[in-house]
Amino acid sequence: MWDRGLHSYAMVQATVSKGCDYLGRIPANVKFLSEKTLDDGSYLSWIYPSGTLRKKGQQPILVRVIEYTIENLDNSEEQIRYRLITSLLDIEKFPAQLLAYEYHQRWEVENTIDELKVHLLGRKTHIRSQKPREVVQEVYGLLLGPNRCTVINFPSRN
Numbered sequence: 001m002w003d004r005g006l007h008s009y010a011m012v013q014a015t016v017s018k019g020c021d022y023l024g025r026i027p028a029n030v031k032f033l034s035e036k037t038l039d040d041g042s043y044l045s046w047i048y049p050s051g052t053l054r055k056k057g058q059q060p061i062l063v064r065v066i067e068y069t070i071e072n073l074d075n076s077e078e079q080i081r082y083r084l085i086t087s088l089l090d091i092e093k094f095p096a097q098l099l100a101y102e103y104h105q106r107w108e109v110e111n112t113i114d115e116l117k118v119h120l121l122g123r124k125t126h127i128r129s130q131k132p133r134e135v136v137q138e139v140y141g142l143l144l145g146p147n148r149c150t151v152i153n154f155p156s157r158n
Contacts, residue, residue, distance in 0.1 A: 001106055007085065009049040012061050016087055023086045023103055032065045032085070042066045042096040047085070064089050066096045070104065112143055 002011075004025035015022045026032075032045035046060035064086050069079040084103055088094040129135045 001103060003107075009047050009061065012047055012063070012085075012087075016061065021087045023084055023088065023099055025103070026065075026083045026085055028081070028083075030083075032063070032083075034065070038064070038091050038096075040091045040096040042091065044089070045085075062089070063087065066099055068096070068100045 002022065002024040005027050007024045007026060007030075012022065032043075032047075034043040034045060036044045038044065043065050045063055045065050047063050048060045066084040066086065067082070069081050071079055082100065082103075084099065086094070086099060088099065127135050127138055129138045
């Protein structure tokens with residue numbers, strides 16, 4: 001998994017050439033043309049090295065694009081739009097909703113751990129507990145605190 005803006009044709013090509021799969025967020029300004037809409041609402045498209053090489057017939061790479069929105073928990077009127085690309089093309093094994101959920105969960109975990117590090121570094125006493133079992137219990141408590149319910153919305157299928 002990689003974050004928004006870290007994708008590129010070279011990165012996709014290197015990942016696929018090593019026999020690995022990927023799932024990454026795409027910035028809003030990057031456009032993908034829908035070649036084929038799949039039953040789960042995602043669609044197949046192509047990624048090219050650049051616009052000029054696209055016109056010269058450079059070999060593109062097939063990608064699956066997943067689009068969805070997440071309700072902003074701070075402002076229920078606002079929805080944040082996400083677009084992911086992946087090499088996981090099998091919608092039976094990897095439905096769009098599962099990939100969107102897992103991608104979002106990965107960043108929830110990272111944000112929680114980041115928040116935990118920030119608050120622990122600012123405290124004079126990092127962990128109050130003195131025994132290993134109690135340290136684990138305190139860390140679990142700190143990790144559970146920021147978890148919130150997330151609503152993921154997919155565009156309606158026409």
